[in-house]
Amino acid sequence: MQFTDTETQTLDIDAAQLCQQYGSPLYVYQGSIIRRKVQALQEAFSGVTMKIKYACKANTNLAVLRLMRELGVELDVVSPGEFEMGKYAGYAPEQMTFTPSGVPYEEVRTAVDEGATVNVDSISLLEWFGQTYGSSKPCLIRLKPNVTAGGHDKIMTAHPDSKFGISVTLLDDILAFVNKYSINVIGLHQHTGSDIKEAEPFLKAARVLFEAAMHFPNLQIIDLGGGFKVGYKPDDAVTDMQHLGAEITEGFRAFCARYGRELQLWFEPGKYLVSECGYLLTTATVVKEDPARTFVHVDSGLNHLIRPMMYGSYHHILNTTNPDGPLKTYNVVGYICETDTFATDRELPEVRPGDVLAFLNAGAYGFTMSSNYNARYRPAEVLVDQGEARLVRRRETLDDLLRTQIDL
Incomplete structure (x- = not known):
């Protein structure tokens, strides 16, 4: 059948x-579809230096994690448990980004001390990070661009009422702590939401990051999160990856030219891949x-x-x-x-x-x-x-x- x-x-296979x-x-996973999804994303962004960081909260089965590692996909983790499962699946801490949301600082310390890079998502965590590490450890800052996008109010993550990230309106406060503690900010991050099928929400949020990025001279990474639309119903609309890739690539390359050098473009798809x-x-x-x-x-x-x-x-x-x-x-x-x-x-x-x-x-x-x-x-x-x-x-x-x- x-x-x-x-x-x-x-x-x-017969069900x-x-x-x-x-x-x-019984849960059944088809590896060929994961392989195809990874390839589609890689091809869509072949014009830039792009890295895929699988948001493994979507599916943490070790076999799935190991398949992702085989395909050259790194990890985005949100908890100590996911971090440890990533290591168990063969990932080095340096291949994992830790994206917390209001967690105890000791969770951040453990991940950072072992080699993961943290996405700082609050002013208080930024201050703690600066006091604890100064310039000795790199970090990304998760900005909230105040953009509403996504398929359901529970999966929108970048609008003004969302708990995720530091509002871009607090940029002056962010810069004050970065300068005070000489924090080594290597990237800016945002995640707009899920079930987004058009390029414009990504570009709208990206423009906010691009403007903010001009205040950070040592960036290596712009991380646009994930949230690409997948098909649920027959003939459902999905993200046109080739079109989205071309649109975002054009905007990103223009930003890099303005910034003065080429940066890495990161994405953190979860649902899209699995x-x-x-x-x-x-x-x-x-x-x-x-x-x-x-x-x-x-x-x-x-x-x-x-x-x-x-x-x-x-x-x-x-x-x-x-x-x-x-x-x-x-x-x-x-x-x-x-x-x-x-x-x-x-x-x-x-x-x-x-x-x-x-x-x-x-x-x-x-x-x-x-x-x-x-x-x-x-x-x-x-x-x-x-x-x-x-x-x-x-x-x-x-x-x-x-x-x-x-x-x-």
């Missing part, structure tokens, strides 16, 4: 066979006919894929067992003792108990946001790459739920 993602890529071998529900590689395979347990709705219950829930309930996100669903069945309209729901609706009024080929349903775009913020709510086990993960399917995380057991509890 083959099924396709929103960019017509196929997973050439039912995977579930039979590894259990249901969203479409991932599938959550579930099994239909009950088909419940109701006067108002027909419900399809599956053996998973918001504990495994919270995005539909948290963001109202759309995940295309395929009936891999009965793809040619007559179309019927369903509410697809989970087994959690909460409202956990995956899809409302969704047209699917007739679903019968035992059918394996595939949720697409589950490679980003799926497993990493999962939980043990209702004392449910998290599923196994399988990586399919270069013709081989291999287990990269086993299914949890009761022992895993009890491991950290103390029995008095």
